């Protein structure tokens with residue numbers, strides 16, 4: 001468990017002061033993927049760098065497993081840092097070292113002897129999918145492969161926490177997805193707690209369990225990803241949700257959809273996690289003598305299941321339609337007859 005209380009970082013710039021991080025309170029559960037999102041200058045990088053004290057806090061506490069990180073001496077901190085790995089937007093690899101040597105570096109610093117080091121490096125290369133690239137130099141790797149080296153190096157000393165500072169922001173969308181899948185994979189396999197900062201809501205949507213939204217050094221809203229998507233409160237959160245879900249389509253309104261429906265009914269199905277839209281539609285079609293035709297919709301996959309809505313035209317005998325609606329009502333999907 002990570003408990004952050006009243007965490008503050010001020011920078012002095014001449015006579016003025018910047019509150020880069022301003023009295024932040026957060027609890028992060030072990031094994032979760034926790035996202036922090038905000039626009040440029042919101043204070044995300046400063047926040048994440050405070051967690052391993054790459055930046056010294058002005059005030060506040062960071063309790064990790066009952067120990068206040070902010071109170072540790074430099075020597076104690078060096079040991080504790082082995083519990084916290086970090087990956088970066090621009091990878092921060094050592095250019096004169098091969099993949100294998102980059103990954104071995106933190107093990108050398110920790111004083112692990114050679115045979116054990118090599119065994120661990122082999123495991124890590126396997127874990128991040130870099131078999132065959134062990135002897136390449138960073139300049140010979142793609143962006144995605146460089147980040148895989150960054151991840152393997154960060155995991156070398158078996159940390160409990162992985163900090164990700166805009167880890168996919170320099171990557172194209174496909175490579176971003178492959179790195180996000182790798183993060184989910186190691187989160188599940190190793191039970192690792194991941195704290196990631198990003199300015200991209202689709203990163204939050206795809207892999208985070210919980211999220212905090214930052215603006216001007218403060219957290220303006222936080223909660224489960226699905227809750228923030230379905231009920232965003234703050235203006236900044238609403239803008240981030242729009243980044244992923246888009247603005248409501250002005251051309252396609254419920255009225256225009258209704259005009260296309262002469263028989264049967266128009267249903268609006270709202271998915272808020274837990275089920276799969278594909279199987280629900282096919283289950284209804286199999287169980288009841290009705291036909292379903294998807295007219296319009298926008299569904300995104302989150303860690304907690306699909307989120308979004310579908311407009312479905314359902315036709316058949318009235319009693320079958322009623323039974324189908326009752327069945328949908330018995331699931332976690334909300335259904336409304338338009």
Ligand SMILES: Nc1ncnc2c1ncn2[C@@H]1O[C@H](COP(=O)(O)OP(=O)(O)OP(=O)(O)O)[C@@H](O)[C@H]1O
Pocket residue numbers: 011012013018019020038039040041042043044045046047
């Ligand atoms: N070392 C520093 N000295 C002075 N001001 C700083 C320093 N580091 C960050 N700041 C200021 O603190 C504020 C927060 O910066 P930070 O980099 O944490 O934001 P961010 O959300 O990560 O944005 P970005 O994604 O653009 O880096 C900004 O106003 C920034 O100019």
